[in-house]
Amino acid sequence: MSNADGPRRGPGSAPTIYDVAKLAGVNPSTVSRALNSPGRINAKTEARVRAAAEELRYRLNPMARALPTGKTGTLGLILSDITNPMIAGIVRGAQQAAAEHGYTLVLAESQEDSELESTAADRILRSVDGVVLAASRLDDAQIQQFADERPLVLINRDSDGVDSVIGDVEPGIDEAVAHLHLLGHDRIVYLSGPTQSWMSRHRAEVIQAVGARRGVAIDVVGPNRPTLDIGPEALPRLVAAGATAVMAYNDVMAIGLIRAAGHQGMVIPDDLSIVGFDDVFGADFTSPPLTTVQMPLLNLGDLAVRRLLAKIDGDTAAPKIEPPVSRLIIRGSSGRARV
Known part of the structure; x- marks a missing residue:
């Protein structure tokens, strides 16, 4: 033979x-x-x-291929909540960039749980060339530990010494606060996300800074679960506080508020203006359609994978990536403040 x-x-x-x-x-x-x-x-x-x-x-066989090259041809993408519609844009952008360079993308989910995320990262790092953590709930020490083991890039999370791709939220937030202020809202409630969300804290800081600059009072209510079912829980607090406008941490929470308000017989935006964040698929399906700060989610996934591939290839001269910029999308859920 x-x-x-x-x-x-x-x-x-x-x-x-x-x-x-x-x-x-x-x-x-x-x-x-x-x-x-x-x-x-x-x-x-x-x-x-x-x-x-x-x-x-x-x-x-990627495992066989890894023997002579040291590379598996696979990348990991760990997501905080795969049921959140904003994840779809990130995944699509990451997948397109990975496929363009001949890589296979492997997904894992943490269900908003830092322990599950740590377990998933520990498991997946053994079999990929690098990993992207999207909206990570890990603390800085954990992130650094994993970054020391494999090339790693963060999405919408900042951690000293670790590469990240973070959308510029200030332009969209500034437009949103100005829009609500013009409609007569001199006080805005920010309905924050979970405690472990760096992005929720970041958005709160930016909203407060923009509010101070524009003479608009900002109240932060939270932390909250970033899910639809937060609507019935949060709405009574907003009503009791006399809020006329609310900016939610994400669109899912904002949609939950719209649904809860409808069940209570409230009219949006006459009784309460609601602004979301991300502009996910379906944000314009609500009644009324949701006003939201749009984030270019596809770009975030794409840029994160491209930066990760540069790290894997040892390309230290890779050009600095400009962060994707947010913008306000005005629909029907924001209106004049009630008198």
Whole structure:
């Protein structure tokens, strides 16, 4: 038996490198070079190998590929809550960037739980070339520990010494506060997110700074779960406080408020103006459609993966990435303050 013949495969089993070599008329080592390191062999031979691999539907084993190269061709993306619609934009952007560079994206979710996130990161880091943490709930020490093990990039989370891609929230928040102020709201409630959310704290700081600059009082109510069911819990507090306008940490919470208000017979925006954050899919399906601060979520995922790939490749001269900029989308859930 020649080297190209290799072991025979049984019925229904996946094709092997030996099958590809036999069909292409080359040695298995040539197949390996053609598929793992494009450009290292004659172009016609490489094309013949790839055609044979395609005909047989041969797929590279990432674990086997990692042995000679040290790379698996996979990236990890750990998400705080996969049920949150804003995650969809981040995932799509990350997936497109990964696929463009020939990488497979592996997802994991923490369910807003730092312990689950730590467990997921510990597990996934062993089998990927690098990882993106989206809206991480880990503390700085945990993030640094994982960053010391593998290339790591954060989305919407700041941690000293760790690369991150953070959307610029100030332009959109400034537009939102100015919009509400123009409508006669001289006091705005910020309905904050969970305690472990760096982005919730960051948005609160920016809203308070913008409010002070524009002469608008800002009250922070929270922390809160960043979910739909917070509406019935939060609405009575807002009504008791005499609020006429509220900015929610995310669109999901804002939509929860709109639903709860409807159940209580309130009219939005006549009784309460509500502004969300992110402009997720479905934000304009509510009644009334949700006014929201739009974040370019697709760009966040795309930029995070591109920065991660630069780290994996050791590209220290990669250009500085400008943060995606937020903007206000005015719809029907914001209106004049009641007199």
